Amino acid sequence: MPASTPENAKSDSTQGISACSACAFYKLSLCAAVRKKFESAAAPPPAGPTQLTSSLHTIPARRTIYHLREWSDFISVICNGWALSSIVLPDGRRQILSISLSGDIVFSTGLFEPISGRVVEALVEVTYRKFKRSEFKALLFEYPDLFEMFTKIWNEERAQADQLILDLGRRTAVERIARLILNLAERLAERGMMSGQKMGFPFRHRHIADAMGLTPVTVSKMLSELQRTGLIEISSRSLTITDAAELRQVAGPR
């Protein structure tokens, strides 16, 4: 399988962010969907010299990108869709590290050094915006608010990783799956992507398995269990939480 090349690169480069830095950056990077924390990061409107260029790209659903080298020089932010980043071992074992939604920075991990074995997969058609890392860094120095903001994001991602470590190390299969669902629901809600208790759920069982250190078969059994006991309902790529309280119970402490 060849590494995919970015198709549909509508490059609307050389857009300065002169007027309102964080706000403009937010609009440039996050497109429609946005997290609250981004909104709260109101920046002063200084006349900064740095121009931030960016370009918009699209990856078709289910396409896998093997270690995109260009990502050493660019930062990518999801505008739309679901992306998965994972590590794969030569023997085929795979572990998904994170699920990126609109507004998330893809792969902040290898932000400065690219790491081999890393894979990003578009679970669904993904559009993302690419920024030059050099310009971005310059900007960080110019606007302390922006710096503060990205520091927060970085920390949150790390906290997320820590939770995953806890899940994989110390929780049972059902707990892991319940937490995945609750976690996703929360993140989708932040983005206004929940309709009531109903959310998009575009995963194959394989994905859930690779995310939570399980087997597709086990995932199937656990999901069936959760449905049979009336905690959730799944149909046509979407999931409804029908008993949030009990689901949280099943998800275990904290």
Add this chain to the structure above:
Amino acid sequence: MPASTPENAKSDSTQGISACSACAFYKLSLCAAVRKKFESAAAPPPAGPTQLTSSLHTIPARRTIYHLREWSDFISVICNGWALSSIVLPDGRRQILSISLSGDIVFSTGLFEPISGRVVEALVEVTYRKFKRSEFKALLFEYPDLFEMFTKIWNEERAQADQLILDLGRRTAVERIARLILNLAERLAERGMMSGQKMGFPFRHRHIADAMGLTPVTVSKMLSELQRTGLIEISSRSLTITDAAELRQVAGPR
């Protein structure tokens, strides 16, 4: 159990880092042991205005610190000893997130927001140096080299976390333990803390279990296995790798 208060706080505060920033910072923070990467981060010697104050502290062996609130305002760097940071669940389950050695920043995770449920434990007597976060941040802005350096460190830590996620999600018990040993050996070697293939190994089985998502009993069996097959040797809190090649084999791919 009460939260421990820092005893033996030899406060040699108000030491400026006027002459050579990174170098001075290194001396202040890292005491004797240092990683190569720190050395390579040579900084220009500008006459910076910011003074970096710090103080030295000691925690006795085996003491546990429950969510030290002061760490919201301070950054701590290990000077000597081994520290563990972990998450504990109310039902007693525990997962160690990282093992910090000399030169490591403790808990860079909750760098800006403290997170409850976090615990730091001194595996062995630990001395560390505390810096005011505000001053530290100001410094980061003044010296881009320093910024670059910490960015690298942060990324490395995240990469380490990703590897742990992979280990917990997709590797067997022996693999996990073999990797823990090899990993530690590598990090200790960087610090000049290996004598040949022999390294300090101050863990109780409980620690290894909590670090790798296993049970003390399983850890015991795996370590016995590794010794019986002549890959390692353990005696009086130290471990010798007697067959590195085979140990790497056992540790699995990558």
Add this chain to the structure above:
DNA sequence: CGGATAGTTGAGTTATCTCAAATGCAGTGG
């Protein structure tokens, strides 16, 4: 209507856990 991919279900296997008893080991106080 195929053909492919994904999900379900049951049966049997296995890695890891739990329990428990036995041993070792380190520090304490007589």
Add this chain to the structure above:
DNA sequence: CCACTGCATTTGAGATAACTCAACTATCCG
């Protein structure tokens, strides 16, 4: 110096969660 106490480790036996295998069914898509 020696029992004594408390912890850590070892070892074995049995239990169990999660895995593998495999056959069957459902769903999707041309």
